[in-house]
Amino acid sequence: MNHNTPVPPLSPRPVRHLSEVRRRVMTAAQLRSHGVSSSETNEQCRPGGPWQQLLPGVILLHPGPPTGEERLHAVLMYTAKERPAGVPAQPGAEQPHAPTYAEAMLTGLAALTLHGFTSAPPLMAQDKLDVLVPRLRRLRSTGCARIVRTTSLPAPQQVTGLPVAPVPRALADAVAELSDAGVVSRLLTEAVRGGHCEPAAVVRELSNAKLLSRPHVVDAVDSLLAEGRSIAEDRLYRMVREHGLPDPVWNVDLRLPGGPHLGGLDAYWPEQAVAVELDTRVPRQDEDALWSEYARKREHLERLGITVVHITPKKLRDAAEQQATVVRTALMASGDRDPAAYVVVLPR
Template sequence: MNHNTPLSHSPRPLRHLSHVQRRVLTTAQLKAHGVSAAETNEQCRPGGPWQQFLPGVFLLHAGPPTSEERLHAVLMFAARSPAQPAPAIPVQPGAEAPHASQPYTDALITGLAALTLHGFTSAPPLLSLDKIDVLVPRLRRLRSTGCARIVRTPSLPAPSYITGVPVAPVPRALADAVAELSDANAVRRLLTEAVRGGHCEPAAVVRELTQARLLSRPHVVDAVDSLLAEGRSIAEDRLYRMVQEFGLPDPVWNVDLRLPGGPHLGGLDAYWPEQAVAVELDTRAPRQDEDALWSEYARKREHLERLGITVVYITPKKLRDAMDQQATVVRTALMASNDRDPAAYVVVLPR
């Protein structure tokens, strides 16, 4: 057999590999197909029809890998793969695949490659990436090699399956991408798209960046400040829309409350003076001072409620995912005002 002989005309057992849907296999999978290590080495000799792409992972063709082949090769290298070849089960693009049908254990695509799979337009095409980040448990004995860059974590997050590829959630993928980026504009574009595109809420991103200890980098802090401002602006727009779409009475927007001749009581995003009902968007970022900030929120709420003012806290995520439920909560608070004692008189000032 010469180097150009197609697999479909190869002697047993190689001829049986011509039907393999994905032309990337591990040493264990080749062995399960009846291909010995010596035969694999023979196929991968210089000028041969196969190539070793990563340790223990082989491409069953001589040309460059496709983006899909690179992803699966990296996962095969990093995952605890079964010895038997996984069944070839087609997965529709963007669909969630049953976990049992996936051949990969303890490995997720993360970083820029994951963001590309999530649909980020500000992330580069897969084939342009020199490295593909793969997330594995911290105690796995693996080293980065070739295009596979190992990223470790104490515990793997629940994956999303995109075209059959296990992918880290957007906040974790963002943190892993930002860890490798020194370009402030690139970091800003990724974080902004995460919020504008509805991929996740700012608080989730900041939580991951904090855990990754990335908030000590000035260009990351600047991008996070922009992210939080972007997130608040989007949440405010949703709050305006909720009031309009669900027929709530018009409140006064963005006000400060004070006691007559007394202290400042705090700012509110919406306030219904006649019913003494307030709405505040909970856009706290989970940074190191979260406990102190929450204590401030709690003191403010307790003070207002002692004055007879009902405070409804709404998170941006709840506004995005369950606007109707939040409208019901506010409407209930407004209707219940008739059954409460009158609130203390407060001065309402524009913020």
């Protein structure tokens, strides 16, 4: 057979059940299952032939450049573990005949592009596509596929039918390959400002990847935390306004008359002695010490008869109505408590 010979039919299994991209990108094993021998595949992939080998064992069934979608499927076909018969597909891939990829998912910049990040480059501009696999998988980076290993594979999210790493993990894998401080800062800022995830989740992944020792990453994280704090405060203002809570005094310090400083609060209702504090801790080395400080302050205030409600930015984002109910309940219950100690309220 020469390269002008018509492509043999993919039989005995028909391909009309396959998605369009799976008719254009197939593994050598899949071609064999359709009746195409290895020698026939090799002949079709010769220079000038109608097919081409994109990656080891992954064949593009046309001669032109691969599309972005074809490259994504190709790297997943190269890295995915064969799924034994009868094993269910990944969650979210229940569409009939949808491609399923076991123990492999897109990560890094490619994943961020699929998640909708405008600060991530288009797929066709990315020379390498990162794929996350278990640490013990015997794979090597080659062609456009860059292997990223992990001891604990996260649950993938399905984006356009493809398994994609969650945003915090994809960010960490992208940052690991970047040295441009501006690019890193833009990606981290978009993650929070765009509502993709909370700062704590990003910092946790960066810490796990041992990236917080890099100066340009530390600077970007500081900006990220400031951005996250500002967004959380805006959500807190909106929660009070939209759920009809009485206006508190905002961003105050409490002191005992002529006594010590009791701590800063994000919102305080003096008549009811109810306080709200945003819990914006991040998983850094001093997290335990910071939590101890939170706990000491809360215990001290509650001994003085002040009810402290801790709210995380994530709860404000995902369950603002529920958090408003918690605050409203604390305000209503103030009449059933003993009067709180007198404290001095100062602007922070």
